[in-house]
Amino acid sequence: MSNPKRYNPWLVVIHWATALLIILNLLAGTFVLKWMPNDAAKIMPLASHMTIGILILVLTLFRIVIRRATPTPAPATTGNSFLDKIGVATHILLYLGALGMGISGVGLALQSGLFSSVYGGTGAIPPDFYAYPVRTGHGFAATALIGLVLLHIGAALYHQVIRKDGLMSRMTIGKD
Numbered sequence: 001m002s003n004p005k006r007y008n009p010w011l012v013v014i015h016w017a018t019a020l021l022i023i024l025n026l027l028a029g030t031f032v033l034k035w036m037p038n039d040a041a042k043i044m045p046l047a048s049h050m051t052i053g054i055l056i057l058v059l060t061l062f063r064i065v066i067r068r069a070t071p072t073p074a075p076a077t078t079g080n081s082f083l084d085k086i087g088v089a090t091h092i093l094l095y096l097g098a099l100g101m102g103i104s105g106v107g108l109a110l111q112s113g114l115f116s117s118v119y120g121g122t123g124a125i126p127p128d129f130y131a132y133p134v135r136t137g138h139g140f141a142a143t144a145l146i147g148l149v150l151l152h153i154g155a156a157l158y159h160q161v162i163r164k165d166g167l168m169s170r171m172t173i174g175k176d
Contacts, residue, residue, distance in 0.1 A: 008070040009173045014063045016171075018056055019149075022098060025052045026146055038125040046125070047118045050109060057102025060095065073170050078163070090151055097145040104138040 006012070028049050036042045077084055109115050111132040117124045129135045159167035 003074045004071050005073055006170050006172065006174060007072060008066060010066050011063060011070070012171055012173050014059050014066070018059045018063065018098065021052050021056050021059075022101075022145065023149065025049060025056065025101075026142060026149070028052075029142060030146070038127055038129070040123055040125075042125055043118060043123055046114070050105065050114065050118060053102055053105045056098055057106070060098040060102065064095065076159070076167055076170075078159075087155060090148060090155070093144075094148050094152060097141055097148055100141040101138065101145055104134050104141055107134040108132055108138055 007015070028045065033042070033045055033049055036045065075084070076087060078087065108129065109118075111134055112126045112129060113122075113124070116122050126132075156168055159165050
């Protein structure tokens with residue numbers, strides 16, 4: 001059986017949904033939540049951030065299952081074996097980064113009691129999230145994920161604009 005030209009439609013939808021949600025949550029965490037005082041005004045933005053983060057984690061796990069269960073296009077090539085290896089590593093690290101962010105976020109919420117504060121209505125937010133060791137991991141994963149997302153976008157633009165190889169069509173819904 002030959003490889004399809006496109007990814008499974010479910011993978012395409014999950015890819016674009018998680019891409020949007022990851023970018024949204026990275027922006028919110030980096031430029032909004034990080035700088036807000038830990039008071040009652042932070043509850044709603046934190047609830048959105050946590051809910052989106054959990055959704056990203058679930059979608060990423062679902063995506064891994066679908067990816068392993070469905071046929072995929074042949075590996076992409078840049079014409080350079082070193083760049084091809086970077087591409088493979090970047091995709092693996094994007095999955096690990098999304099999982100790491102979700103797991104560390106859940107860990108931070110558990111350690112700090114955020115689930116009851118945000119979803120249970122107690123409204124108590126710890127004065128300093130850095131008091132919890134997992135917060136450092138969450139911040140590191142965010143920084144790494146920002147770099148990986150930028151690398152991924154740059155590579156997609158390289159394929160689309162410079163190589164003009166139509167690689168991005170693999171991540172669209174359509175007929176082979």
